[in-house]
Amino acid sequence: MSDQRLVDLLGRSGPWTCAYADGPGVLPQVEEEALRRSVRERLAQAGAPPEDAEAIESALESRNGLPSPSARVVLARTGVVELDEGFIGARIGPERMAHGPVPSILPLLRHLSATTRYLVVETSRDGADIRLETSGHGRSDDHTEIEGDTVDITKVQAGGMAHAKYHRYAENVWKHNQDDVASAVSALIREQHPAFVAIAGDVRARQLLGEALTDTERALVVEVDAHTRADGADSAELDAALADAIRERMSAAIGEVRDRAAVDSGSGGAEGIADVVAALQQARVETLLLDARMLDDERTLLALDGPPWLAADESERLGTTVLATVSVAEALARAAVLTDARVLIEEEETVADDAPRDDRPVREPVAALRWADDADASDQA
Structure with missing residues (x-):
């Protein structure tokens, strides 16, 4: 949504x-x-x-x-x-x-x-299937089929000069087809900004497609060594690669929030309920990071009917009406959404079914800010 x-x-x-x-x-x-x-x-x-x-x-x-x-x-x-x-x-x-x-x-x-938007390109020498996907949705947001030239697409063993001629001709057909695929992929990258582009299919087709993309576009590529466009192909390798890529990008996003919040002695972030509440009240939060264990935290805050949207007590409501006393996590998340901040929730690491749960404390909320503390001081100077 x-x-x-x-x-x-x-x-x-x-x-x-x-x-x-x-x-x-x-x-x-x-x-x-x-x-x-x-x-x-x-x-x-x-x-x-x-x-x-x-x-x-x-x-x-x-x-x-x-x-x-x-x-x-x-x-x-x-x-x-x-x-x-x-x-x-x-x-x-x-x-x-x-x-x-x-x-x-x-x-x-x-x-x-946990959702991630990405492209899946299943390519072969005669074209490709391109899907724009959002993890967890179970359907394609967009599906494009590229039907390339199939005339004399197969290299033949003709021998001598004829062999080299047919070889070059087939390569040119393959390259032209992958140029068309690359144009479609480039357009979707510009328009949809996917987190990554998973490319599966015929080995030579993947190589030619990679060569047709720009350096910036290639940086998004997750290559899957499986010819999933072939008849009867198994998608298990592609599915596993997609799951790994999604996990890696979620982990990277969480790490980026923590890094940004810690830079310049923490001036670019807020940590702990009091500091994060203050940042949300000023609409300074760009990304809010919550520990999944905080969802069961019994501490509460006040949810307000207008800015600043949340308060620790009645003295902070600034003329608004208190709608309810809600859990800390709900109050923080609600205020983040209402102030156009992204909300990330850090889930537990996967462990074996019979393994005991790590008895660690709840991690304090962390926020990466739209502007640092010292920006206020410089503006006032």
């Missing part, structure tokens, strides 16, 4: 009913119905009005085209579903059912934080 759509949603008055649950599964119909009834009953226990609980139950009944497992975030208000987002893969954390003056957006942000 777009950032502006979420901002618009947060600007609407409550109360809100929120459900974070599993998407449609493969269980028998009677068991799936029982799970949906359970969601409705738990929403009622959380204080949701019947019309909201019924609207969410009805939304969960409709299949959204995602394979199982999937996760679903549904927000309702006055009996109307205002948001219904599905994501491929299992839930990230426990189910959550809530009702209150402000919507619970952390389950949604947790999934959005």
Whole structure:
């Protein structure tokens, strides 16, 4: 979903009913119905009005085209579903059912934080399939098929001068086809700004495509040594490469926030609840980083109906109305979205199923700022 759509949603008055649950599964119909009834009953226990609980139950009944497992975030208000987002893969954390003056957006942000937009190019000597993907969506945002020249595309063993002639001709056909592929890839890079470009397919076609791209474009390339465009090809290698690339870029984004927050003795960032709250109140936060464990933190802040959007106590509300007392993580995330900041959530490292959970403390929130502390001083000088 777009950032502006979420901002618009947060600007609407409550109360809100929120459900974070599993998407449609493969269980028998009677068991799936029982799970949906359970969601409705738990929403009622959380204080949701019947019309909201019924609207969410009805939304969960409709299949959204995602394979199982999937996760679903549904927000309702006055009996109307205002948001219904599905994501491929299992839930990230426990189910959550809530009702209150402000919507619970952390389950949604947790999934959005992990999404990455990228290009997949499956190429061969006669063309390519190009897909613009967003991780977790289960569908292509855009699909382009390049059908190149296939006349005399295969090198032949003619012998002598004829062999060299046919060899050069086939190479020229391949190169022309990959030039067309490169033009389409370049246009998508300029327009869509993907995090990376995964290129799979025939070895020679990948080489020619790489040569046709600029240095800047090649820096985005993740090459996959698999001919996935061939009939009956297995996509396992490509899928694994995509998963690795997504994890690497998420890790790099988190590292960048921490690095920026620490530069110049920390003047470019804020760390800790008090400092991050102050930065959000001034709309200085560019990217907010939250530890996933903070989602269970029992500390609270005040959610306000206008700027500065959050407060530690009544003295900081600056003429606004307190909508609710909410968890620290919800308050910080809400204020970040409303001030056009990016929200990243640092998930736990994957461990074996039987391994004990690391008993570490919750990491304090960190923010990379739009301008440093010393900028204020220089402006006033």
